[in-house]
Every structure is written in C-alpha cells, then in structure tokens.
Amino acid sequence: MLSNRWFSTTALVLLVAVAACVEAFAQGGTANFTVNDVTIDVSASDAVQAREQGIQEARRKAAAMLVERMVPAEDRARIPAPDDVRLQSMVRAVEFVRERSAPGRYIATLNVVFSPGLVKAWLGEGGVRTTETVQRPALVIPLWKGPAGVEPLDDRNAWREAWRTLDTASSAVPVTLIRGDQLDQNAVSAEQAYVGDVSALARLTERYRTPVIVVAIVEGDKESGPLTVGGLRYDAQTGARSEIAKETVPAAAQLPDAAKRIHARLDEQWRSMATVxxxxxxxxxxxxxxxxxxxxxxxxxxxxxxxxxxxxxxxxxxxxxxxxxxxxxxxxxxxxxxxxxxxxxxxxxxxxxxxxxx
Structure with missing residues (x-):
C-alpha cells in the first residue's frame, strides 16, 4: 500500500512541473500589437506595382482595425491620421498568410505586426484612453440537423454559407470555418460534434490551432421551416463547455442574421474578459x-x-x-x-x- 508521504511527494513533483508550465505560458505573450487576417484586393498597371500598393493598403487597413480594437468609439475622431511614411515606421513586419498575383492585380491575406511604443506614441497625440482587446480565434462547425439526422460536415447549405460570408476579422473573436474535408471527418464525425464530444473536438484544435470551437446548430426542415438555432462553445485551453442559447428563425433566409447574433454574443462575452x-x-x-x-x-x-x-x-x-x-x-x-x-x-x-x- 502506498503511503501518504509517497503521495504528497509525488504530487509536489507534479505541481512543480505544472508551475513551470504556467510561468512559461503566462510570460509567453507577444510584445507586439498584431492585426491578423487583413484582406486586400488591389489592381494596378502591373503585378509588382499592385503588390506594393496592396501592402501599403494592408498597413492602412490594419491601423484602422487596431484603432477599433484599442480606442473607445467616442475617442477615435481625436486620433491624427498617420501618413504612409509614419505607418511604415510603425509596422515591424508584414506576414503573408495567403497571396495571389495576376496581371495588374494582387489579392492577399496578411498579418500586420506593429511596434507597441510607436503605436502608443501615435495614439497619445490625440490624448485618448487606450485599451487592447486580445483576440480569441474560434473554429466554427456549422451543423444542420434535419428529419433524417445530422448532415455531413461538408454539407453545402445556407447555414454554412451564412458563416462563410460573415466578416469577423476585426472582432474580438475572428472565426475560421471548418473545411469538412477527409482529415476533419477522420478527427470528428458530425454526430460527435453535435453532442459536443470533447475528446473529438480537441483533435480539431490541434489542426486549426484555435483555442475555441463553436458548434453552431440549426434544427428543422431545410424547405419548410421554422428553424431552431443554437449550439455550444468549447474552450480547449480551460476545458469549459457552455451552451449557446437557442432561438427560432422563420426560414433559411434569416440564417445570416442569426449567425451575426450568435457571433455578436460570443464577441461581447470575450470582450468583457479580454479588454486590457x-x-x-x-x-x-x-x-x-x-x-x-x-x-x-x-x-x-x-x-x-x-x-x-x-x-x-x-x-x-x-x-x-x-x-x-x-x-x-x-x-x-x-x-x-x-x-x-x-x-x-x-x-x-x-x-x-x-x-x-x-
């Protein structure tokens, strides 16, 4: 039989190991201000010029998104507009997530990394109060449960389209839509996602590298309506699992508005904790x-x-x-x-x- 002394010693060793993890994690925050997933689509006389103009536009767009994140709405008009030279000096790096060139056109998704000191100096010139809302990316799994059961992960329906077209890049909870390909289906089935199987959902966080999964569920007949919208939110970091309040929509045409409302609630909930x-x-x-x-x-x-x-x-x-x-x-x-x-x-x-x- 194991003694209490053995248990205490073993537990203490494990606690020390966990303590090292928490200290490393807590100190691992970035020193920069980063705006992710800035999308641009620029046309010019040739591809090289389009790319240069596109990167400059990304800096401008990212600066505006950063202001939305850090400055209360009533104070934003007091911030002096930075010229392109100043913007370039404030940006430490531009990370290319996706880019595509065509004759006279440049399409890309970029991450823009700002220098905190220079950003604070710029915002300080307007005498504004500044905060930072740390983003919390989420993976969205849109599911439709009809009379025959839960549709496959890759089902192309109005609910999936509602989330695909939702613009969340500048929000506190930017979302990525599950691809629903074979790798996703190997990790989790539609039924497992529907019931909130935590072990199955955790496998997706490794692939998409998002700490939060939102299973957004529509129940009802695709043709006749009415439809019930709800779901669950799973936080892989804390293990917390919470329900998304259900609501009724008359028909599929109102699903884009339902997706917006769900995302707005998630965004508001996270902002209450994430505004620093x-x-x-x-x-x-x-x-x-x-x-x-x-x-x-x-x-x-x-x-x-x-x-x-x-x-x-x-x-x-x-x-x-x-x-x-x-x-x-x-x-x-x-x-x-x-x-x-x-x-x-x-x-x-x-x-x-x-x-x-x-």
Whole structure:
C-alpha cells in the first residue's frame, strides 16, 4: 500500500512541473500589437506595382482595425491620421498568410505586426484612453440537423454559407470555418460534434490551432421551416463547455442574421474578459489553497486564459498551497472582476489575498 508521504511527494513533483508550465505560458505573450487576417484586393498597371500598393493598403487597413480594437468609439475622431511614411515606421513586419498575383492585380491575406511604443506614441497625440482587446480565434462547425439526422460536415447549405460570408476579422473573436474535408471527418464525425464530444473536438484544435470551437446548430426542415438555432462553445485551453442559447428563425433566409447574433454574443462575452488597459500595471501576492492536484491544474489553465494577467511567478509551492506573484494590467478591482469571469475568486483574507476556483 502506498503511503501518504509517497503521495504528497509525488504530487509536489507534479505541481512543480505544472508551475513551470504556467510561468512559461503566462510570460509567453507577444510584445507586439498584431492585426491578423487583413484582406486586400488591389489592381494596378502591373503585378509588382499592385503588390506594393496592396501592402501599403494592408498597413492602412490594419491601423484602422487596431484603432477599433484599442480606442473607445467616442475617442477615435481625436486620433491624427498617420501618413504612409509614419505607418511604415510603425509596422515591424508584414506576414503573408495567403497571396495571389495576376496581371495588374494582387489579392492577399496578411498579418500586420506593429511596434507597441510607436503605436502608443501615435495614439497619445490625440490624448485618448487606450485599451487592447486580445483576440480569441474560434473554429466554427456549422451543423444542420434535419428529419433524417445530422448532415455531413461538408454539407453545402445556407447555414454554412451564412458563416462563410460573415466578416469577423476585426472582432474580438475572428472565426475560421471548418473545411469538412477527409482529415476533419477522420478527427470528428458530425454526430460527435453535435453532442459536443470533447475528446473529438480537441483533435480539431490541434489542426486549426484555435483555442475555441463553436458548434453552431440549426434544427428543422431545410424547405419548410421554422428553424431552431443554437449550439455550444468549447474552450480547449480551460476545458469549459457552455451552451449557446437557442432561438427560432422563420426560414433559411434569416440564417445570416442569426449567425451575426450568435457571433455578436460570443464577441461581447470575450470582450468583457479580454479588454486590457496596458497603461496601468501592478503586481499582487496571492495564496492558492491546494486540496488536490486538480485544483492547481484548473487554476493554472484559467489564469492562462486571462489576457490581463501579464505573468505568474511561483514563489513557493507546497502540497497544500502555492504562493504566487501575479503581474497584471489594470487595478485590483478590475482584476477581481475579470478573474470572476474566468471562474476564479480573488478575495482578501486579513492582510493576504487568496485565489481559488469558484
């Protein structure tokens, strides 16, 4: 029979390993401001000139998207318009995701990486308050369940088309549509996705490299209606699984609006946690009570999902508690609110702060 001493020692070794993971993860945030999936389509006298103009247009478009992400709507008019020379100096890199050239035309999807210091100096000239909403990409699996059952992943229907044409690039939750090819079908079946089989959905996060999967479900007859729209959201990082509230639409013609509403709710939910005030930064020493290894793993996962937490330093670690230093953006009150949204309770016990899962 294994002794309690053996169990405590083994658990402590595992906790140390997990502690190293959380510190590395929390400190692994990028130092740059990146705007992903900037799409351009430019025509010019020749392909070379079209490409040059396209890259410049991508810089302009990315700057506008960055302003939408970082500046409240009422303050945006106060920001001075940057000329092309200044834009070029603010951009550290342009990453080419996809590009296609034709005679006199350039079509591409680019990621634009900005220098934080130069961006803050530019925005500061307008005297505006700045925040940053960290994006949380999601993979969308649109499913249609009709009288005969759940349609295949690659079924081409009005619901899939509604998500394909939805523009989410500048939102807090940009979405990628599942391809539904053979590799996807090998990873998960339509039925597994419909019931929210977590192990099957997790296989897709490895392929698409998105931390969130949204299974968007329509139920009803494609021809007659009415239709019921709903689904579920699965977070591979935290393991959280939540339902998307159902609603009724009269017919397939209204599905694009239903997709917009679902995405708007997802976007709003994530923004409540992901909007970070980088002009205010502080640190906090906290105690994490540990009753079982799962407690620490759960807290580690949830802390890693909070953009306001800049870094986590494990100061001491024992079998029944961990002492952490949290470096974070914002105020202690803002940190408490955001951690609560992530399922964590931060409260003060006498002169010490205590952090635990709710």
């Amino acid at each position: 005030r980088r002009d205010s930064q502080d640190s906090l020493d906290v105690i994490v009570p540990i009753r079982a290894l799962g407690d620490w793993v759960q807290i580690r996962q949830r802390l890693g999902a909070v953009p306001a937490v800049r870094s986590v330093v494990v100061r001491t670690l024992e079998a029944d508690r961990a002492d952490l230093r949290l470096e974070y953006f914002g105020t202690p009150e803002e940190l408490q609110r955001i951690l609560a949204l992530a399922g964590l309770t931060l409260d003060r016990d006498a002169d010490k702060w205590r952090l635990q899962a709710r």
